[in-house]
Amino acid sequence: MNLTDFEKQETPFYYYDLQLLDATLNAIREAVEDAPHFHVHYAVKACATPAVLKKIAQAGLGADCVSGGEILRAVENGFPASDIVYAGVGKTDREIRTALEHNIAAFNVESIPELEVINELASEMGRTARVAFRINPNVDAHTHEKITTGLNENKFGISMQDMIPAIRMAESLKHIDFIGLHFHIGSQITSFVPFAELCKCINQLTAALEAEDIMVRSINVGGGLGIDYDCPDEHPIPDFNGYFNTFKKHLKLRPGQELHFELGRAVVAQCGQLVSRVVYVKHGLQKHFAIIDAGMTDLVRPAMYGSFHKPVNLSAEARGEQATDQYDIVGPICESSDVFVKDYTLPLTRRGDIILLKSAGAYGEIMASQYNCRKLPGSIAE
Ligand SMILES: Cc1ncc(COP(=O)(O)O)c(C=O)c1O
Known part of the structure; x- marks a missing residue:
């Protein structure tokens, strides 16, 4: 779609570039081609727009879900x-039943009480649940505190000390089939070092389990690979070779062991943009404000985590204007945190201009809300 096509649409809406998604999926396929024991799942939480999901499923990725709704x-x-x-x-019980009805590949179990409930419900339904334990490896992902998940202070997973008793318990339960270990250390991780540290930690854990005669069939290292929010046009596809090579190099897999990944952001972030229109340009005492029709209800990440989505004024670029003036780009929501970026240099901006917020495919549309009784943003995928 180009500027003229965007102008014909009601804004705000998400635009997904399926060609870029295809190229991203190809890059993933090529990076794991030589590793048939690598299984890549897509973390549905990042974006569950049907056209996007269908393309990812067609490319042969599995799914990583965090609710019964996502499984469906x-x-x-x-x-x-x-x-x-x-x-x-x-x-919840209902969600566990949904997963058992569909006979999914594995539950990544995060506590003993959850294990007991899964066993009970599987017994009622005459099923056996394959279970991996989510272990909290206490590895620092060096990312934003709100998206780090693998530290002892986080609510996720089971601590390393509790791992062996949990596995022993799983082995004793009739409707549980213990298959392995699951990890996820955080999101938007832009260095491979935390992943290499995770590998070291897993090597130690699997050695400790072997010493106890515990066989691990499956290891799941979660997701977390970051993207370039600052320069999306220069780096539209993350360095999947570097990422998967880190695991090829540092993780000691035993013969027959499967390695699973759960990538969300890295798969879809760059292929989505939020398309908005300037409603007003307001000149305050100290600042210029570009007030757009998209708000934190459409894209909450800047308000929630202070994250940056590169703005582009497509209309001003088409008029041939140079980037000259600084603007705070803000939404219409009645919250002072409804700000996309402060003091950003844009070309001379006018009412009606089309502004894109780039790299918004992950944790964008899916997190939209109706706060202020707003309509949810639409989406176009092509
Ligand atoms: C368990 C789990 N796996 C995978 C992901 C996907 O992470 P990312 O989008 O950073 O790849 C998340 C994200 O929060 C998660 O919680």
Whole structure:
């Protein structure tokens, strides 16, 4: 779509570039081609827009879900249940039943009480649940504090000390099949060092388990690979070779062991943009404000984590204007945190201009809300 096409649409809406998604999926496929024991799942939480999910399912990725709703959405959009893994600290009975009905690949279990409930419900339904324990490896992902998950202070997973008793318990339960270990240390990780540290930690854990005669069939290292929010046009596809090579190099897999990944952001972030229109340009005492029709209800990440989505004024670029003036780009929501970026240099901006907020495919549309009784943003994928 170009500027003229954007201008014809009601804004705000998400625009997904399926060609870029294809190229990203190809890059993933090529990076794991020589590693048949690598299984890549897509973390549905990042974006569950049907056209996007269908493309990812067609490319052969499995799904990583964190709710019963995500399991149903993944199945509806072509992911085989046998390639679905399911994490989450608060799985409800209804959600566990949904997962058991579909006979998903694995539950990533985060506590002993959860293990007991899964066993009980599986027994009622005459099923056996494959279970991996989510272990909290206490590895610092060096990312934003709100998206770090693998430290002892976080609510996720089971601590390393509790791992062996938890596995012993799983082995004693009739309707549980213990298959392995699951990890996820955080999101938007832009260095491979934390992943290499995770590998070291897993090597130690699997050695400790072997000494106890505990066989680990499956290791799941979660997601977390970051993207370049500052220069999306220069780096539209993350360095998947570097990422997967880190695991090829540092993780000591035993013969027959499977290695699973759960990438969300790295798969979809760059292919989505939020398309908005300037409603007013307001000249305050100290600042110029570009007030757009998209707000934190459409894209909450800047308000929630202070994250940056590169703004582009497509209309001003088409007029040939140079970037000259600084603007705070803000939304219409009645919250002072409804700010996309402060003091950003844009070309001379006018009412009606189309502004893109780039790299918004992950944790964008899916987190939209109706606060202020707003309509949810629409989406176009092509
Ligand atoms: C368990 C789990 N796996 C995978 C992901 C996907 O992470 P990312 O989008 O950073 O790849 C998340 C994100 O929060 C998660 O909680």
